[in-house]
Amino acid sequence: MYLIGLTGGIASGKSTVARRLVEHGAIHLDADQLARRVVEPGTTCLEEIVAAFGEEVRKPDGTLDRQRLGDLVFHDDDARARLNAIVHPAVRELSAKLIAKAEAEDPQAVVVYDVPLLVEAQVDHPFDLVVVTSAPKRAQVKRLVEERGLDPIQAEARVDAQVSDEERRAVADVVIDTGGTIAHTMSQADALWVDIDRARRAKHA
Numbered sequence: 001m002y003l004i005g006l007t008g009g010i011a012s013g014k015s016t017v018a019r020r021l022v023e024h025g026a027i028h029l030d031a032d033q034l035a036r037r038v039v040e041p042g043t044t045c046l047e048e049i050v051a052a053f054g055e056e057v058r059k060p061d062g063t064l065d066r067q068r069l070g071d072l073v074f075h076d077d078d079a080r081a082r083l084n085a086i087v088h089p090a091v092r093e094l095s096a097k098l099i100a101k102a103e104a105e106d107p108q109a110v111v112v113y114d115v116p117l118l119v120e121a122q123v124d125h126p127f128d129l130v131v132v133t134s135a136p137k138r139a140q141v142k143r144l145v146e147e148r149g150l151d152p153i154q155a156e157a158r159v160d161a162q163v164s165d166e167e168r169r170a171v172a173d174v175v176i177d178t179g180g181t182i183a184h185t186m187s188q189a190d191a192l193w194v195d196i197d198r199a200r201r202a203k204h205a
Ligand SMILES: CC(C)(COP(=O)(O)OP(=O)(O)OC[C@H]1O[C@@H](n2cnc3c(N)ncnc32)[C@H](O)[C@@H]1O)[C@@H](O)C(=O)NCCC(=O)NCCS
Pocket: 009, 010, 011, 031, 032, 035, 065, 066, 067, 069, 070, 073, 080, 083, 084, 087, 088, 091, 115, 116, 117, 158, 161, 162
């Protein structure tokens, strides 16, 4: 297996890059999706979140009220740390299991683990390569407002709840500039795939 950690700020273009790598043959694992699975009704995590934040974060249908919890944690560092302490260990465990499963199914696979909080959550899977997507903060905020319907204050709070691009660059093997056109992002992803494929072949030679 060739394991890539893909990280970057919110709305910086991680999924866009991951989708392109999947078109070239990579397998995609997404920490945001895993973080949703571990809080489904019936999970220990959901019960712990309700115990920590109150019944009002559970919707009448039994699922987590993500909007309400988001409003609580993105403006409050302590609350966010409490949520992270509940969810991150479960995501770490599930991701390790799924990475091992992907390797067992295809020892030559390229696996892209898309993990927004690679730096914050000190995710230390044995990555062969760490890729960081990087766009200016104003582009992130604009995308969150125009494409995801957040108001500018919510959008800024989400960007500010994460480490800076400088901190991400410090752990990066490759930085993809996602502040320009989509075509520019795609051509960098295509060039990256050529390097990944070469490195994967060398690793398994
Ligand atoms: C607070 C929650 C309920 C808000 O849900 P919502 O559906 O609005 O957002 P979603 O989960 O799709 O996340 C969108 C983006 O927000 C950012 N984000 C999410 N959680 C966090 C966090 N704890 N700290 C900083 N940024 C975060 C990431 O860039 C993520 O890609 C949810 O994000 C959550 O449970 N977060 C804690 C788990 C976590 O850290 N997830 C991130 C990957 S493990």
